[in-house]
Amino acid sequence: KNQVEQSPQSLIILEGKNCTLQCNYTVSPFSNLRWYKQDTGRGPVSLTIMTFSENTKSNGRYTATLDADTKQSSLHITASQLSDSASYICVVSSNSNSGYALNFGKGTSLLVTP
Amino acid sequence: KAGVTQTPRYLIKTRGQQVTLSCSPISGHRSVSWYQQTPGQGLQFLFEYFSETQRNKGNFPGRFSGRQFSNSRSEMNVSTLELGDSALYLCASSSGLAGRRYQETQYFGPGTRLLVL
Numbered sequence: 059k060n061q062v063e064q065s066p067q068s069l070i071i072l073e074g075k076n077c078t079l080q081c082n083y084t085v086s087p088f089s090n091l092r093w094y095k096q097d098t099g100r101g102p103v104s105l106t107i108m109t110f111s112e113n114t115k116s117n118g119r120y121t122a123t124l125d126a127d128t129k130q131s132s133l134h135i136t137a138s139q140l141s142d143s144a145s146y147i148c149v150v151s152s153n154s155n156s157g158y159a160l161n162f163g164k165g166t167s168l169l170v171t172p
Numbered sequence: 173k174a175g176v177t178q179t180p181r182y183l184i185k186t187r188g189q190q191v192t193l194s195c196s197p198i199s200g201h202r203s204v205s206w207y208q209q210t211p212g213q214g215l216q217f218l219f220e221y222f223s224e225t226q227r228n229k230g231n232f233p234g235r236f237s238g239r240q241f242s243n244s245r246s247e248m249n250v251s252t253l254e255l256g257d258s259a260l261y262l263c264a265s266s267s268g269l270a271g272r273r274y275q276e277t278q279y280f281g282p283g284t285r286l287l288v289l
Contacts, residue, residue, distance in 0.1 A: 099282075100282055101280030104277045104278060160217045162214050162215040
C-alpha cells in the first residue's frame, strides 16, 4: 500500500534556529515528491518539486533532499523566522498503467517562537 | 496575475442537502484539481479536470462530482451531505500542458470551509 509518513507530527523551535522535517514513503512507482507549506486558514504553497534523479533542491531558506534508495526526504529550514510557522506537507506521486496518483502525508505542524 | 479564487469561503449546510463550490483558476491555466482536507485524514485528492474533461479521480464516493467549463472555471458538487463531509475544500490550478503535467507547480486557492450540521 502506498503510504507517506511525516515526522515529527509537531515541532516548536526558537526563532533563528534551524530544523529538519522528515518524510518517509513507500510509494511505487515513484514519479515526484513535493513539499508544501500551508499557513493557517490558507491553501498550500509549493516549496519544492523533486524527481527521481534530483537529490537536493533549494528555495530560499528551504532545502529539500531526496534519497530515492531509502525512500526518504527531508526539508531543512535555515535560520527560522516567525513566518515559517505553518504546516508542512509532503506529497509523493506515482505514475503507472493504473494512472497518476497522489499520496499525501498528514503534515508536520511547525511553530516558531520569539 | 490574479490567483486562484474560490467561492464561497464559508458554508454551513445540514445533512442530506447538496452543495456546489466554485473555483476560478489562474488565467491561462487549464488544469483544475480539487482536494478535501480534514484534521483526521489530511489532504485527499478528489479529481482533476483539464479542458472540460475529468482526467484523474481519487477514491471518493459518487456523491462527489465536478465539472469544468470552457473558460476553465470549475465547480464541485456534493450531494446528500453527511457529517463527515465537513472539511476544507481546496482547488488548485496549473497549466496542465502535456509533457509537464506531472512536474508542474500547482497553485492553490484559499479553500471553502464547509460545515455540515
